[in-house]
Amino acid sequence: MRLTVLGGYLGSGKTTWLRHQLHEGALADAFVVVNEAAETPVDDVLLTRSSRIAVLAGGCACCTARADLLTLLKGICDERSRTASGDERLQRIVLETSGLADPGPIVEAIRADPILVHHIVVSEIIVAIDALHALAQLRGEPLGRRQVEIADRLIVTKVDAAEEAALARLLATLHTINPGAAISGAVKGSEVALPSWADAEPESLPDLSGDGERPAIFPTKLVIDETIDWTAFSVWLSALLHARGDDVMRVKGVVRTPAGRLLVQSVRKIVQSPEIVPEQVDGERREDNTIVVIGRGYRGDDLRKSLRHFAGQR
Amino acid sequence: MCASCGFPAAAGHWTEAGASTAPDRLRARFRRAEVLKAVLPSYGLTAHDGAQVPGIQLSTLSGSHTIVRDLEEVWATAEKLTGSPIDPLDPRFIGGE
Numbered sequence: 001m002r003l004t005v006l007g008g009y010l011g012s013g014k015t016t017w018l019r020h021q022l023h024e025g026a027l028a029d030a031f032v033v034v035n036e037a038a039e040t041p042v043d044d045v046l047l048t049r050s051s052r053i054a055v056l057a058g059g060c061a062c063c064t065a066r067a068d069l070l071t072l073l074k075g076i077c078d079e080r081s082r083t084a085s086g087d088e089r090l091q092r093i094v095l096e097t098s099g100l101a102d103p104g105p106i107v108e109a110i111r112a113d114p115i116l117v118h119h120i121v122v123s124e125i126i127v128a129i130d131a132l133h134a135l136a137q138l139r140g141e142p143l144g145r146r147q148v149e150i151a152d153r154l155i156v157t158k159v160d161a162a163e164e165a166a167l168a169r170l171l172a173t174l175h176t177i178n179p180g181a182a183i184s185g186a187v188k189g190s191e192v193a194l195p196s197w198a199d200a201e202p203e204s205l206p207d208l209s210g211d212g213e214r215p216a217i218f219p220t221k222l223v224i225d226e227t228i229d230w231t232a233f234s235v236w237l238s239a240l241l242h243a244r245g246d247d248v249m250r251v252k253g254v255v256r257t258p259a260g261r262l263l264v265q266s267v268r269k270i271v272q273s274p275e276i277v278p279e280q281v282d283g284e285r286r287e288d289n290t291i292v293v294i295g296r297g298y299r300g301d302d303l304r305k306s307l308r309h310f311a312g313q314r
Numbered sequence: 315m316c317a318s319c320g321f322p323a324a325a326g327h328w329t330e331a332g333a334s335t336a337p338d339r340l341r342a343r344f345r346r347a348e349v350l351k352a353v354l355p356s357y358g359l360t361a362h363d364g365a366q367v368p369g370i371q372l373s374t375l376s377g378s379h380t381i382v383r384d385l386e387e388v389w390a391t392a393e394k395l396t397g398s399p400i401d402p403l404d405p406r407f408i409g410g411e
Binding site: 242274302 | 331338
């Protein structure tokens, strides 16, 4: 089963977006799990269009309610396993996190669970970004930044309410924090075009790590050329994540291997089972053999040198 | 769960995903052993994988050895044996002494 994690800061428009997707029938076959930190759930009322829904209220799934979430997911897996083979089986789960959740620990908890790891593949982390308030949140809230860092796809909501210059600045800032993520815009859940942010200056964000000594998180692009084979790369990356997993927050990219195009991604120390992705169709311009490593506490160039050293052992 | 050894069936380590045919898998195992053999000695360890039995054999210079299942266990065991993790960003691997 594929799990889509939908996160985003408080009031960033997660539910509105999801509701629209359900209305459009995009996720109609999905089991929707809504997590709310507050005791009284509201969002499920808005999401009546989904055929199957469960609410996890009164705790955040990345910390206090993590055990409850795992139990709930196991229940879903269990039910799916009991579906007769002729019947249609559940293929997709959408987890809408609370605004206080860091999607990272949730994904880690699922990958670390001995049962769920066999049933659930986290296919995408979508994070909703409030076009009006996100810059302030990014300036002052470590959580807001963590959410952006970890996303595969950023959906900037309430685009119609924001000034174009401020919006472009926000987009440039988001791109600086997480260059790997696809960014799209939405108004009440429907996709809208975003202005270009090529000329906008990204906001310089203050260091929020508390002690002021932690270096900034930055992305490094690694090109996997013909001298670097997948096996050597995987030996290198597994060692890197073992030694530096707390500093290397996200690794993502598509690598060509003898088995096909492989989508590799990790969240901190957890590596998602790589997925073989189809060949690109015309017009698709995903860069193959490029890996983005997002982290801190090392020099980007040292990553490249070290990878070359490992791959050069013949 | 495996009925003979009681070990939960592993989903296959992610590092093994790049090979889908038996010859590719064998090639990948030899290549993996080749890289490990080059990287580990500076930490006082050696690796061997003759592809005869499952797993990778890790040995210390004093001759004790252990068999591990995949790369994740290689690094975890190496850390246990040597007392510190094998860090790819260590100066010995990036050319700056």
